[in-house]
Amino acid sequence: MSAASLYVVGLGPGDAACLTPQAREALGRARCLAGYQLYLDLVPPELLAGKRLIATGMRREEERCVAAVEAARAGQCAALVCSGDPGVYALAGLALEVLETRNLLDDVPFQVVPGVPAVCAAAALLGAPLTHDFACVSLSDLLTPWRVIEKRLAAAFEADFVCVLYNPRSRGRPHLLGRALSLARARRRPDCPVGLVRKAFRPGQEVTVHTLADFEETRADMLSLLIVGSSHSRIAGGRMLTPRGYILGRS
Amino acid sequence: MSAASLYVVGLGPGDAACLTPQAREALGRARCLAGYQLYLDLVPPELLAGKRLIATGMRREEERCVAAVEAARAGQCAALVCSGDPGVYALAGLALEVLETRNLLDDVPFQVVPGVPAVCAAAALLGAPLTHDFACVSLSDLLTPWRVIEKRLAAAFEADFVCVLYNPRSRGRPHLLGRALSLARARRRPDCPVGLVRKAFRPGQEVTVHTLADFEETRADMLSLLIVGSSHSRIAGGRMLTPRGYILGRS
Numbered sequence: 001m002s003a004a005s006l007y008v009v010g011l012g013p014g015d016a017a018c019l020t021p022q023a024r025e026a027l028g029r030a031r032c033l034a035g036y037q038l039y040l041d042l043v044p045p046e047l048l049a050g051k052r053l054i055a056t057g058m059r060r061e062e063e064r065c066v067a068a069v070e071a072a073r074a075g076q077c078a079a080l081v082c083s084g085d086p087g088v089y090a091l092a093g094l095a096l097e098v099l100e101t102r103n104l105l106d107d108v109p110f111q112v113v114p115g116v117p118a119v120c121a122a123a124a125l126l127g128a129p130l131t132h133d134f135a136c137v138s139l140s141d142l143l144t145p146w147r148v149i150e151k152r153l154a155a156a157f158e159a160d161f162v163c164v165l166y167n168p169r170s171r172g173r174p175h176l177l178g179r180a181l182s183l184a185r186a187r188r189r190p191d192c193p194v195g196l197v198r199k200a201f202r203p204g205q206e207v208t209v210h211t212l213a214d215f216e217e218t219r220a221d222m223l224s225l226l227i228v229g230s231s232h233s234r235i236a237g238g239r240m241l242t243p244r245g246y247i248l249g250r251s
Numbered sequence: 252m253s254a255a256s257l258y259v260v261g262l263g264p265g266d267a268a269c270l271t272p273q274a275r276e277a278l279g280r281a282r283c284l285a286g287y288q289l290y291l292d293l294v295p296p297e298l299l300a301g302k303r304l305i306a307t308g309m310r311r312e313e314e315r316c317v318a319a320v321e322a323a324r325a326g327q328c329a330a331l332v333c334s335g336d337p338g339v340y341a342l343a344g345l346a347l348e349v350l351e352t353r354n355l356l357d358d359v360p361f362q363v364v365p366g367v368p369a370v371c372a373a374a375a376l377l378g379a380p381l382t383h384d385f386a387c388v389s390l391s392d393l394l395t396p397w398r399v400i401e402k403r404l405a406a407a408f409e410a411d412f413v414c415v416l417y418n419p420r421s422r423g424r425p426h427l428l429g430r431a432l433s434l435a436r437a438r439r440r441p442d443c444p445v446g447l448v449r450k451a452f453r454p455g456q457e458v459t460v461h462t463l464a465d466f467e468e469t470r471a472d473m474l475s476l477l478i479v480g481s482s483h484s485r486i487a488g489g490r491m492l493t494p495r496g497y498i499l500g501r502s
Contacts, residue, residue: 010371017273019365020263053347062497085367090493093382096492101499105488112375114367116336120261123338124363131344131394133403135386135412143496144383151412152384159406160399161386232485237356241347244340245394246313248352 001139005029006056006072006108007079008086008095013201014042018116026113027079032071034064035081042202043081052076059142065091068144072108085117089138089166119164122197122225125207127239129195129227129235139169139176146176149208157187162233162242165226169217176228177217184228195227195240197218209240256280257359257448259337259346261366264452265293269367278330285319285363286332287311292333293453302332303327310393316342316349324357336368340389340417349424370415373448373476376458378490380478381447385413390420390427397427400470404431408438413484413493416477420468428468428477435479436463446491460491 007026012018019027027047054067071078082090092112123130135156169177190213198206233242258277263269278298285305305318322329333341343363374381386407407414420428441464449457484493
């Protein structure tokens with residue numbers, strides 16, 4: 001890849017032990033790193049030293065992307081830094097849109113470097129809640145009308161997907177999680193497990209397993225990820241388990 | 252963690268550049284590695300040297316898990332090796348079930364080490380096909396009745412999820428992909444993008460972007476992953492893009 005490239009890099013959940021060598025190399029090569037301050041704080045310090053850093057606040061995603069694109073166009077290798085995976089509710093899409101809008105798709109080499117997404121980090125800590133078919137839904141209605149979110153949630157619960165709730169409870173719209181859980185409660189047993197992971201693989205990590213009946217939604221916030229089981233999910237030794245369907249002892 | 256532990260480790264898509272330091276450390280600590288031969292072949296050779304290796308064939312998943320559990324119970328640190336992430340259509344669940352069936356949940360320390368899942372590896376190579384809500388469905392009907400798979404596909408397409416198809420086309424049931432695509436074609440425009448990634452980040456990697464109208468299902472096999480866009484997905488500069496919904500230029 002030429003010097004003037006744009007990388008969109010996934011840090012994984014946050015701990016340097018979860019950062020892939022590929023992501024580390026891209027961050028090392030970049031001369032300019034752009035990202036939400038909380039994510040730049042997760043970059044190992046030796047990869048920040050001597051770099052141009054562009055930290056923009058929450059909801060300033062386009063500004064971040066434009067700054068990185070401008071740097072790459074000006075001949076600098078730039079990286080947009082995301083937590084988790086850059087393709088899951090992160091900046092890979094917006095970066096591509098900014099390149100497209102500015103007719104730079106053919107001029108700026110663009111590479112997405114995948115990372116361990118929050119859903120896999122949370123699942124690992126909970127046990128094995130996914131294993132089978134699952135759906136990821138963000139409860140943020142900033143960019144998506146609630147009726148679309150609600151339709152997806154209802155469809156996913158109805159078709160018995162394990163449901164992963166991103167951005168479960170913001171201060172601005174704390175009531176949406178209650179609505180989402182009502183949709184689940186109408187379609188799952190009260191003892192259906194609900195896993196909550198907060199700050200996975202970061203200081204202050206919290207991992208708890210609940211049931212739909214006893215889960216208190218005030219436990220969740222925007223640093224949490226919630227996994228609601230399918231009708232086959234259960235709790236095993238304090239962990240959350242969705243069997244794949246093997247009949248044990250048959251082989 | 253004590254010496255006698257059971258790890259379920261995600262290698263990521265295959266290239267050592269995608270292996271997290273955490274996974275490398277767990278593989279280094281293990282004295283016994285169990286896995287499908289194709290996955291053991293992806294482990295860096297220096298992590299295999301001097302270890303007890305248990306390679307079982309396809310569909311011998313329980314045997315693999317039992318062997319690893321027995322090794323851990325006998326006092327050896329054991330690792331079950333999965334490609335991608337161990338919680339996504341892999342062995343984290345079955346390992347937990349084997350521990351549960353043998354009443355070993357309290358006796359054998361158990362840890363899932365997440366990896367970059369195939370869906371994120373494929374998405375990174377395609378551009379930004381996920382970005383928004385998505386559902387993962389395996390087309391393998393070995394452990395799940397086709398009517399359940401069909402219900403999930405229909406629900407996911409209907410609710411406008413980006414749909415990720417795992418195990419899209421086996422030699423034993425090549426016709427299932429056609430049925431899945433029919434469900435998509437009934438609910439998406441003909442120009443809806445379809446991304447196909449084969450052997451992501453491995454020798455022989457293939458990445459192609461099609462439309463629902465022109466996609467030829469014989470291109471897919473069990474080493475492929477297929478991503479069918481939502482109604483908002485489109486092709487941008489040969490890449491697949493699902494916008495998150497930002498209105499560009501507003502900020």
